[in-house]
Amino acid sequence: MNINELKESFISLYEETGDDIHVYFSPGRVNLIGEHTDYNGGYVFPCALSFGTYLLVRKNQSRLVHFATTNFDHRGEVNLDESFEKEGKSWINYPVGVLNEFRKSTKEIEGVDLLYSGDIPNGAGLSSSASIEMVTAFAMNQLFGFGLDRMELVKLSQKAENLFVGVNCGIMDQFASAMGVADHALFLNCDTLDFERVPLKLDGMKIVIANTNKRRGLADSKYNERRAQCESSVEAIRKEKNIRHLSDLNLDEFNALSHLIPDEVEKKRAKHVISENGRTLSAIDALNKGKIEFFGQLMNQSHDSLRDDYEVTGSELDTLVDEARKIDGTLGSRMTGAGFGGCTVSIVKEDAVEDFIREVGKGYNEKTGLIADFYVAEIGDGSKEIL
Ligand code: GLA
Numbered sequence: 163m164n165i166n167e168l169k170e171s172f173i174s175l176y177e178e179t180g181d182d183i184h185v186y187f188s189p190g191r192v193n194l195i196g197e198h199t200d201y202n203g204g205y206v207f208p209c210a211l212s213f214g215t216y217l218l219v220r221k222n223q224s225r226l227v228h229f230a231t232t233n234f235d236h237r238g239e240v241n242l243d244e245s246f247e248k249e250g251k252s253w254i255n256y257p258v259g260v261l262n263e264f265r266k267s268t269k270e271i272e273g274v275d276l277l278y279s280g281d282i283p284n285g286a287g288l289s290s291s292a293s294i295e296m297v298t299a300f301a302m303n304q305l306f307g308f309g310l311d312r313m314e315l316v317k318l319s320q321k322a323e324n325l326f327v328g329v330n331c332g333i334m335d336q337f338a339s340a341m342g343v344a345d346h347a348l349f350l351n352c353d354t355l356d357f358e359r360v361p362l363k364l365d366g367m368k369i370v371i372a373n374t375n376k377r378r379g380l381a382d383s384k385y386n387e388r389r390a391q392c393e394s395s396v397e398a399i400r401k402e403k404n405i406r407h408l409s410d411l412n413l414d415e416f417n418a419l420s421h422l423i424p425d426e427v428e429k430k431r432a433k434h435v436i437s438e439n440g441r442t443l444s445a446i447d448a449l450n451k452g453k454i455e456f457f458g459q460l461m462n463q464s465h466d467s468l469r470d471d472y473e474v475t476g477s478e479l480d481t482l483v484d485e486a487r488k489i490d491g492t493l494g495s496r497m498t499g500a501g502f503g504g505c506t507v508s509i510v511k512e513d514a515v516e517d518f519i520r521e522v523g524k525g526y527n528e529k530t531g532l533i534a535d536f537y538v539a540e541i542g543d544g545s546k547e548i549l
Contacts, residue, residue: 163216165548168232168279172218175230176275181220184305188297188545189214190282190289191338192371192507193498194347195464196442198472200332202392203353203407204439207446208334209362210342212542215280215293219301224273227261229254232279242273248326256291257298259326263318264299269308283535286373287504291327292335295319300340300545312340312545313355330386342544349446353407360446362541367454367493369539370510370518372486374478375532376503385500388431388472395432398423408435434471438464458494458509462487465496465506474501478530482506485525489518507539 169183189210196206222228229238231253238254240246246262248255257276264271278297282290299315299322302308310318319336323329333352341348343359350357362369392408399405399419411419416436423429441460448456465483469475475483479497483506486495491514498507510518519536526534 163279163281165216168216168218168277171232171279172220172275172277175277176220176222176228179220179222183218183220184301185548186217186219186297186301186304186545187214187548188217188293188300188339189342189542190293191335191342192288192369192505192539193334193338194369194507195438195445195461195496196334197438197464197468197496197498197501198388198474199409199435199439199442200334200350200352201330201389202409202435202439204409204435205442205446206334206350206352207347207360207442208338208350209347209539209541210338210544211282211288212540213281214339214542215278215282215290215297216548217297217301218277218279219305220275221305222273222275226273227271228275229257230277232277233284242271246326248328253291253294255327256294256322259322260295260298260319261302262326263322264302264308267318269302269306269310271302271306274305283373285377285504286375287499287501288371289335289339289499291323292319292331293339295322296336296339296545300547304547315545316340329382330389338544340545342542344543345541347449347541353409360449363449363452364454364509366512367509368512368515369541370508370515371498371537371539372482372506372508372522372526373535373537374482374503374505374526375535376476376478381500381502384474384502388474391428391431392435394425395423395428398428408432409439411436413437413440430471430473434467437467437471441467454509455493458492461494461496461507461509468497468501472501476502478503478526478532479506481529482522482526482534485522485529486510486518488525489514489521491515492518
């Protein structure tokens with residue numbers, strides 16, 4: 163991203179006043195394993211990407227906050243003396259939701275001009291929305307000296323999405339965006355919020371992201387529905403065992419209690435969550451011991467469970483994964499993020515990456531008529547000010 167060009171765009175949009183323009187960045191993320199476990203008190207293993215959202219900010223000595231982005235034409239404004247209203251499905255709801263949470267915790271901001279610029283493929287399930295929330299939270303905290311730590315900003319951003327945007331997401335995306343470190347993945351316990359930064363020792367391998375380029379229609383409502391199904395399973399199990407989350411159980415314990423869940427679909431959802439949690443622990447152990455092949459097999463199992471038990475994949479993601487697994491140098495391939503379209507993540511031997519991109523792209527196009535995009539992931543840092 164060319165910061166000088168962004169500054170020029172900022173000035174042509176808001177005019178030159180001589181006041182300082184501050185620049186902040188928060189990344190998107192890719193999750194390696196641990197899917198749909200975060201809101202079930204389980205483990206996740208994401209890493210921050212080198213692409214994300216940049217934010218240019220300048221105080222404007224007024225009671226107005228102006229929003230603009232280089233990604234769309236749509237602009238917006240809120241008045242700090244009025245209540246904030248949600249604006250349809252606009253991208254502005256993400257930053258306004260964050261400002262709303264600051265306000266609720268009596269952290270009062272002043273008028274600012276904001277220009278966002280993202281290089282994450284939009285709607286690809288790589289957390290462009292979490293990166294917008296996090297960069298807003300991080301920037302306001304720095305600019306107005308609120309003194310919140312990163313974890314507090316993560317929680318505030320998640321609340322903005324839950325309460326203002328209306329998506330009942332877990333904490334993983336905001337966490338990864340804030341806490342990432344180059345060449346490390348983040349092993350997070352979403353119940354206790356204890357975490358570890360694990361070096362990604364992938365000698366001779368690359369992380370390849372493939373985008374289905376399928377629009378994620380109805381994804382938010384299906385996401386909320388999955389979450390409700392998990393909560394309902396917890397309620398059913400509580401008749402015999404006092405658990406707080408599905409992740410309090412291992413697979414054997416779940417098998418002994420699953421008869422309590424009357425609904426067969428809910429039972430499958432719960433089984434995914436509990437098996438995925440176990441796989442995530444095994445995957446981190448495998449990585450620490452250098453057993454990358456086994457890590458790849460666990461990624462494959464994760465996808466199959468998301469396809470068969472959690473039912474969040476769909477034909478486009480399944481096709482990308484099937485095609486990826488046909489390539490000799492693929493160690494593992496799975497969907498990443500919420501599902502219902504979006505991206506897959508694969509571990510591929512470096513010397514097979516070119517073949518992978520060509521062959522998977524070809525097979526996917528023949529079977530779906532769609533064109534996939536591929537990114538060889540670079541694992542970058544979390545939220546930061548760019549000086
Ligand atoms: C979305 C949510 C996350 C998480 C994933 C699925 O990305 O924002 O909180 O639940 O889906 O693992």
